[in-house]
Amino acid sequence: MNTNFKNICLIIGVSAVTTVSSVWGYGKWHESQYAGMQDTSSVPFNYASFKEGNGVAPGQIDFTAAATAATPAVVHIKVKIKSKATQRSQSDPFGDLFGDPFGGLFGSPQAQTPRDQKASGSGVLISKDGYIVTNNHVVDGATEIKVTLANKKSYTAKLVGKDANSDLAVLKIDGGSNFPYIVYGNSDDVRLGQWVLAIGYPLNLDVTVTAGIVSAKSRSIGLTKGQAPVDSYIQTDAAVNPGNSGGALVNTEGQLIGINAAIASPTGSYAGYSYAIPVNIVKKTINDLIKYGAVQRGYLGITYSPMQDDDDLKKELGIKGDVDGVYVSDVQADGAAKSAGIQKGDIITKLDGEVISGPSDLTAYIAGHKPGDKISTTYLRGGKTNTTSVTLKSSAGTLAATSKSSIDKLGGDFTTLDEATARKNNVRGGVVVSKLGNGALSNTRMQEGFVILSVNDQTVLKVDDLKKIINAASGTVTIRGFYPGDEHLYGYTIDLSGDNSNNSNSNNGTTEDDD
Incomplete structure (x- = not known):
C-alpha cells in the first residue's frame, strides 16, 4: 500500500501542479502561447452533477461568501524561464515520468536550440502593499514574472525570496497600496472531513473555484526538494489541475489554510487528490523571506525514522503494541537535541504537548520555529517517559538568525x-x-x-x-x-x-x- 502510494507520489512530481508540466505538446504547435494554454476543441470538458446521498442536505453548504471574499486576492502568474541547450541523447526525467506522446519531444538525439520557455501558475496576495506568496517551483529559474489580478490589471513582479525546502516563494508588485489580500486562517484547526475551496488559474483558464473536503493531514508525499525538505501537506479531494500551483486553499469563511502545490495523478491532471502546504508553515516561511531574505529554520539535529509500521524496530526495542512518534537513529554532536540530553535510541512522542505521530508531524512543527526557540520535547527511553527543553539551532549550529548571504x-x-x-x-x-x-x-x-x-x-x-x-x-x-x-x-x-x-x-x- 505504501509502495503504491509512493509510486503515485513520484508521478505527482513536477506535475506538482505548475502548468508548464501539462501541455508541452500543445506548446510545440502554438509556441507563442503560455504553457498550459489548451485548445478547447480538444479538451474533454465533462458535466459534473452533485448527487444526493452524501449525508449533506442540498443547500446546507453555501460557498459563495468564501469564494467572494477570497477570489480577488488570488492572482495569475506567468513566467519566462531561460532554456538551456541540452543533449537529448540522455534520458529525460520528464519523458520517463509522463511518457513522450509527442513524437520525440523529449527523446531527440541532437542538441536542442535554447528557447525561452513560458509557464503559468497561481499566487495569493497576502498584504495590501503587494506581497504575494506562491510555490517555488512556479517561479524557479524565471527571468520574467508577470502577475494579473482578478480585475485584469497586470504588473511586473519582483522575486523577494524563495525556499526550496518548503516549495514557497514571495513576490512583490508595486503600483498600489490597497491591493485586495486574503486573511490567514489556522491550519492547526483544520479537521478531517471539513469543506474547503481551491482557488486558482488551472489550465490557463480564468480564476476557478472548486470544492472538496480535507482527506488527510500531515501527509508525506516525498515531493518537496531541498536539503531539509518540509514534507507535510493537507490532502483534499478538491479538483486541482496544472496551473493551480501557488493558489489558495480556503475554509468556508474564506480564510487561507493552505497553498496548493501538488496532485497525485498518473496523467499530470487531477485524478482524485490534491495537496496543499499548511498556512502555518507558509506564514513563518514568507515572514522570514521578507524580513531576512532567507528562512530562519530551527533544527533538532537528529536523524530519525517512523515508528508506526516498523515491527522489527519495535521488537528490537522491546516495545509491545502501537507507539506513535519518531525513532532517533542518530544525534549530531553539536546539535540541539544532543545539548538537551536526547540520545540515539530515544523515541520522540510530543513537542510542546502536541502528539508527534511520525516524521511529517515533526518536520511541520519544527518548520514553524526559528533558531533560539525553546521546545518542550517528550520522549521515551527504556520504557520511561521523559521531558526536556530543546533550544533549536540553525543548520550551522548557531542560535541566532542569519541574513541572506x-x-x-x-x-x-x-x-x-x-x-x-x-x-x-x-x-x-x-x-x-x-x-x-x-x-x-x-x-x-x-x-x-x-x-x-x-x-x-x-x-x-x-x-x-x-x-x-x-x-x-x-x-x-x-x-x-x-x-x-x-x-x-x-x-x-x-x-x-x-x-x-x-x-x-x-x-x-x-x-x-x-x-
Whole structure:
C-alpha cells in the first residue's frame, strides 16, 4: 500500500501542479502561447452533477461568501524561464515520468536550440502593499514574472525570496497600496472531513473555484526538494489541475489554510487528490523571506525514522503494541537535541504537548520555529517517559538568525566536485553549479554543470571555500572554471551589488585557453 502510494507520489512530481508540466505538446504547435494554454476543441470538458446521498442536505453548504471574499486576492502568474541547450541523447526525467506522446519531444538525439520557455501558475496576495506568496517551483529559474489580478490589471513582479525546502516563494508588485489580500486562517484547526475551496488559474483558464473536503493531514508525499525538505501537506479531494500551483486553499469563511502545490495523478491532471502546504508553515516561511531574505529554520539535529509500521524496530526495542512518534537513529554532536540530553535510541512522542505521530508531524512543527526557540520535547527511553527543553539551532549550529548571504544572491545550487571527476579532469577540487536559479548567474551564459575553480583568482576547492570568498566580496567578481569534457577554461563576470543588469551577456562566458 505504501509502495503504491509512493509510486503515485513520484508521478505527482513536477506535475506538482505548475502548468508548464501539462501541455508541452500543445506548446510545440502554438509556441507563442503560455504553457498550459489548451485548445478547447480538444479538451474533454465533462458535466459534473452533485448527487444526493452524501449525508449533506442540498443547500446546507453555501460557498459563495468564501469564494467572494477570497477570489480577488488570488492572482495569475506567468513566467519566462531561460532554456538551456541540452543533449537529448540522455534520458529525460520528464519523458520517463509522463511518457513522450509527442513524437520525440523529449527523446531527440541532437542538441536542442535554447528557447525561452513560458509557464503559468497561481499566487495569493497576502498584504495590501503587494506581497504575494506562491510555490517555488512556479517561479524557479524565471527571468520574467508577470502577475494579473482578478480585475485584469497586470504588473511586473519582483522575486523577494524563495525556499526550496518548503516549495514557497514571495513576490512583490508595486503600483498600489490597497491591493485586495486574503486573511490567514489556522491550519492547526483544520479537521478531517471539513469543506474547503481551491482557488486558482488551472489550465490557463480564468480564476476557478472548486470544492472538496480535507482527506488527510500531515501527509508525506516525498515531493518537496531541498536539503531539509518540509514534507507535510493537507490532502483534499478538491479538483486541482496544472496551473493551480501557488493558489489558495480556503475554509468556508474564506480564510487561507493552505497553498496548493501538488496532485497525485498518473496523467499530470487531477485524478482524485490534491495537496496543499499548511498556512502555518507558509506564514513563518514568507515572514522570514521578507524580513531576512532567507528562512530562519530551527533544527533538532537528529536523524530519525517512523515508528508506526516498523515491527522489527519495535521488537528490537522491546516495545509491545502501537507507539506513535519518531525513532532517533542518530544525534549530531553539536546539535540541539544532543545539548538537551536526547540520545540515539530515544523515541520522540510530543513537542510542546502536541502528539508527534511520525516524521511529517515533526518536520511541520519544527518548520514553524526559528533558531533560539525553546521546545518542550517528550520522549521515551527504556520504557520511561521523559521531558526536556530543546533550544533549536540553525543548520550551522548557531542560535541566532542569519541574513541572506552573497552566495544566495548568485542564484543556484552548489555541490563539491566529487573526487573521481576531479581526478579525471586533473584538478584538485571545485564546486559544481548543479542548478541555476533566479540570481546573478542567471544573467550570464553559464550553464548547469559548470565547475567553479576560482573566484577573483582565489582557489575554490569546496562549497565552503565558495561561501567564504563570495561573502567577503563586494561589487564585481570574476568566476573561472570549466565544463567536464571541455578542455577550455571559461570566465564569467558578475555584479554582487544587486544590479543584475551589469551582468552583461556580451562579455560573459569568454573562453580562456590555458596554455
